[in-house]
Amino acid sequence: MQVTETLAEGLKRELKIDVPANDLASKLDDYLNELKTKANIKGFRPGKVPVGHLKKMYGRQAMAEILSNTIQESTQKAVEERSERPALTPEIDLPEEDAEKILAGDADLSFTMTYDVLPEFEIMDFSGIEIERPVVEIADEEVDQQIAEIAKNNTPFDTKDGPAESGDRITMSYVGKIDGEPFEGGADENGMLVLGSGQFIPGFEDQLINLKAGDEKVVELTFPEDYPAAHLAGKAATFDVTVKDVAAPGEATVDDDFAKGLGLESLDQLKEIVRGQIESQFGALTRQRVKRQLLDKLDEHYSFDLPEKLLESEFDVVWRQVEEDMKRNEKTFEDEETTEEEAKAEYRKIAERRVRLGLVLSEIGEKNDIQVTDEELQRALYDRVRQFPGQEQQVFEFYKNNQQALASLRAPIYEEKVVDYILELAKVSDKTVTKEELEKLVAEDEDDA
Incomplete structure (x- = not known):
């Protein structure tokens, strides 16, 4: 040769x-x-x-x-x-x-x-990177507010005599018909509905006001034009309704018994769980903000030529997503006060940033022997499978037999591990902020993306 x-x-x-x-x-x-x-x-x-x-x-x-x-x-x-x-x-x-x-x-x-060929570059000294981590302190009032919302969603109802009013819960059987013929998914033997909740089609709940247990009524209405089921959208329909029970809302007392009704041991345990959920919610935003700062620092530090084919491949992915989003939202470049050429130039910069940072993170991970374990990949696969109830086996087999698809699960895990590695060496200082301030910071990052 x-x-x-x-x-x-x-x-x-x-x-x-x-x-x-x-x-x-x-x-x-x-x-x-x-x-x-x-x-x-x-x-x-x-x-x-x-x-x-x-x-x-x-x-x-x-x-x-x-x-x-x-x-x-x-x-x-x-x-x-x-x-x-x-x-x-x-x-x-x-x-x-x-x-x-x-x-x-x-x-x-x-x-x-x-x-x-992949470009060559030196790995920077991460100890010189300074990151400010915004941390939200969860006040007791915030926890109490969330528990009050839980109590509201678990309002007790007691059967009452007399006509139904807004806020009452009706138990009913009903059969929906179009042109006199029942349609699929339009029937229930023991449907429950809190009047005024807006859970049913507009106009349905209003026609149940003043009905009592045992009453029958034919509800007439028209499905909205934008109804998700295309075969029902815009169609006139009737519902043969029989009221089985009318119950008035009571008031949930937030105490140990209330917590036990939710399957917990005590009110203190409920508060602990709710606090953890809130912290997790804002913790994700904090992580997002910290990661964005880190990537910005790396982007500022590194400047090198990019492999043309790799860049074109990434730009094609970015631009295809832009076109799909615009088509779905029925937008034009004029609506966005730009031109296709200007938009392409802007999104090419985004593609360049992604490729450059991808190469940097990959090199850092390789030089420091950062690996995604089989257990980590397996957990990611099971998390993905659970997103498709009823199709678990097909999705599992798809990923097991498709190395490229499996790599798409590995990539974000690898990236997060490299980010964690860098953050351990960087200078990270905490700053207490309100939840509104944190949300604003994250929103600004997304606007600049």
């Missing part, structure tokens, strides 16, 4: 690789001799099939396989001998007219491979 560098410009590389026809012929002979020991062809004893006969039957197919393997092996060897790291899989150019001659054994294998 002979390797000739034909282009070395910035990060771009082009190599011409030549493999003599004699080498290919030798590989073909080895292949056929191996096949000879296994071939079972009518008219010949096992192991006695002439190589010439095998070549006539399988030569072209064998040579095609040999070519594919030789190209793969030679490109990998060429890169390894040059101690280079391609940003993406090298592109191979083998002219079609040459391929036919090579398959026939009448020409040397000669092809070009082009690729971008």
Whole structure:
């Protein structure tokens, strides 16, 4: 094999690789001799099939396989001998007219491979990075407010005599019909509805006011034009309703008994859980803010040329998302007070930042032997599977049999571990803020993204 560098410009590389026809012929002979020991062809004893006969039957197919393997092996060897790291899989150019001659054994294998190499850069001293971590202190009043909301959502109801009023809970059976025919999903034997909650189609609840247990009523209304079920949207419908029970709201007393009714041991345990949930909510925002500061610091520090193909690939992903969002929201570039060219320039900068930071984080992780464990990946996979109730097995098999999809689960875990590694070495100071201040900081970060 002979390797000739034909282009070395910035990060771009082009190599011409030549493999003599004699080498290919030798590989073909080895292949056929191996096949000879296994071939079972009518008219010949096992192991006695002439190589010439095998070549006539399988030569072209064998040579095609040999070519594919030789190209793969030679490109990998060429890169390894040059101690280079391609940003993406090298592109191979083998002219079609040459391929036919090579398959026939009448020409040397000669092809070009082009690729971008990963840029080289020094890992910075992370101890010089200063990060301010905004921390929200959870006041007792905040916890009490959340518990009051829980109590509101668990309001006790007691059966009452007399007509239903707004705020009362009705238990009913109903059958929905369009043009006199029941429709799928429009019936329930023991449906519960708090009047005034807005849980049902507009106009439904209003027509139940003043009904008593045992009353029957035909509710007439029209489904909204934007109703999620397309076959019902805008359609006139009737509901045959029978009221089974009318219950008036009581008042939940927030005490140990209330907490036990939620399956907990005491009110103190409820408060502890609620505080933890609030802290987790704001903790996620704090993490988001801290990570954004860190990435901004890295982006400010690093400046190097990017692999063109890698950048184009990332920009295509970003731009496709932009186009889908605009189409879904029925927006134009004029609506956003910009032009397509200006928007592309802006989103190209975003793609450049993503690629640059991705390379930096990857290099930091590699140099410091940061790994995603099998257990971490397994947890991420199970979390993903749980997002598709009823399709768990199909989703599990999809990820197990698709390395690219599995890599998409690994990537964010790896990134977070690298970020954690850097933060351990950086100077991180806490600053107490209100929840409104934290939310504003995060919103500003999102606006600048």
